[in-house]
Amino acid sequence: MTDRSQPETPDQSVVEAYLSSQKDSAAANPAQDLGRGLIPAAPEGFRSGFVGIIGRPNVGKSTLMNQLIGQKIAIVSPVPQTTRNRLQGILTTDTAQMIFVDTPGIHKPHHKLGEVLVKNAQSAIGAVDVVLFVVDGMEIAGGGDRFIAELLINVKTPIILGINKIDARTDLRQSHLDAIDRSYQELAQERGWQVINFSAVTETGLPELQTSLTEKLEIGPYYYPPELVTDQPERFIMGELIREQIILLTREELPHSVAVTIDRVQEDAKITRVLATIYIERDSQKGILIGKGGQMLKQIGSNAREQMQKLIAGKVYLELFVKVQPKWRQSGLRLAELGYRVD
Ligand code: GDP
Numbered sequence: 001m002t003d004r005s006q007p008e009t010p011d012q013s014v015v016e017a018y019l020s021s022q023k024d025s026a027a028a029n030p031a032q033d034l035g036r037g038l039i040p041a042a043p044e045g046f047r048s049g050f051v052g053i054i055g056r057p058n059v060g061k062s063t064l065m066n067q068l069i070g071q072k073i074a075i076v077s078p079v080p081q082t083t084r085n086r087l088q089g090i091l092t093t094d095t096a097q098m099i100f101v102d103t104p105g106i107h108k109p110h111h112k113l114g115e116v117l118v119k120n121a122q123s124a125i126g127a128v129d130v131v132l133f134v135v136d137g138m139e140i141a142g143g144g145d146r147f148i149a150e151l152l153i154n155v156k157t158p159i160i161l162g163i164n165k166i167d168a169r170t171d172l173r174q175s176h177l178d179a180i181d182r183s184y185q186e187l188a189q190e191r192g193w194q195v196i197n198f199s200a201v202t203e204t205g206l207p208e209l210q211t212s213l214t215e216k217l218e219i220g221p222y223y224y225p226p227e228l229v230t231d232q233p234e235r236f237i238m239g240e241l242i243r244e245q246i247i248l249l250t251r252e253e254l255p256h257s258v259a260v261t262i263d264r265v266q267e268d269a270k271i272t273r274v275l276a277t278i279y280i281e282r283d284s285q286k287g288i289l290i291g292k293g294g295q296m297l298k299q300i301g302s303n304a305r306e307q308m309q310k311l312i313a314g315k316v317y318l319e320l321f322v323k324v325q326p327k328w329r330q331s332g333l334r335l336a337e338l339g340y341r342v343d
């Protein structure tokens with residue numbers, strides 16, 4: 001275990017500087033606020049901008065963003081729709097700065113939260129400089145992919161079609177592989193999109209992806225200090241780390257029925273104390289979450305704590321509470337209260 005006074009990574013001090021600058025100031029523009037004395041002048045020819053990562057659930061958007069920026073900030077899980085809020089990851093190279101916006105998977109909405117997720121994804125498309133449309137290279141283009149392709153039809157932003165998971169294609173028959181590739185080529189050719197194959201897990205093709213993204217950005221400044229990897233406050237990431245463990249360990253209910261708030265973070269010299277509440281919708285879910293003799297909740301807490309310790313490079317004491325809050329998903333107000341962006 002590492003002592004808080006000796007951070008493992010230099011990123012941490014910058015995140016802390018950001019957090020305290022946020023606390024000290026009510027300024028509306030965090031990028032500017034953050035930049036006081038930290039943002040250098042960009043060298044000549046430097047490019048920068050926002051990259052929207054879109055795609056249907058489970059294609060590997062979060063994995064890709066984490067890999068590109070080299071740190072785990074978005075939660076990854078085999079269960080679809082685990083990314084709720086837009087999450088910005090920042091990649092700074094010698095020649096460019098890309099701010100990645102990881103969007104919730106786009107899908108047909110079934111209830112209020114679903115609608116919010118789709119709206120967030122759509123507004124993300126309109127607000128970025130480059131769109132990276134990620135698809136699953138193990139499957140033929142499907143209805144979900146076409147639904148997104150339709151959304152992109154009137155978008156003027158440059159678009160790259162990223163075919164992910166090429167590492168996992170070795171077991172597929174050649175004829176099936178050809179059919180997969182043809183389905184995406186058709187999608188891309190019709191619209192003049194550039195196609196790049198890669199694996200977010202093995203990193204094959206990621207340098208080429210990075211080069212293409214850079215080429216599509218305009219000449220621009222540093223938006224954030226070069227050392228910063230995310231613009232999300234630590235608290236939010238902590239909540240996501242807890243939610244990730246719930247999803248991974250319970251597997252019983254869709255992640256939609258669980259929300260996490262970080263109620264208190266108290267930093268002492270040797271340890272950071274974190275109090276968090278897990279919200280569920282039904283009393284019946286309590287048993288699943290807590291488990292026999294509290295084993296499940298204990299495991300969730302212990303795993304999440306481990307992840308948090310990596311995030312802050314120090315010791316964490318984590319206390320979890322469970323609250324039943326019927327129908328929180330249906331209520332926009334409740335969603336906002338719980339920290340979700342409701343546009
Ligand atoms: P998202 O819903 O699009 O954000 O997808 P995630 O990043 O959460 O990933 C969904 C699942 O796909 C996880 O189980 C990942 O481990 C897996 N995955 C993501 N990228 C790759 C890849 O390049 N290769 C393989 N084999 N699996 C991947």
Ligand code: MG
Nearest residue numbers: 061062082083
């Ligand atoms: Mg995701």
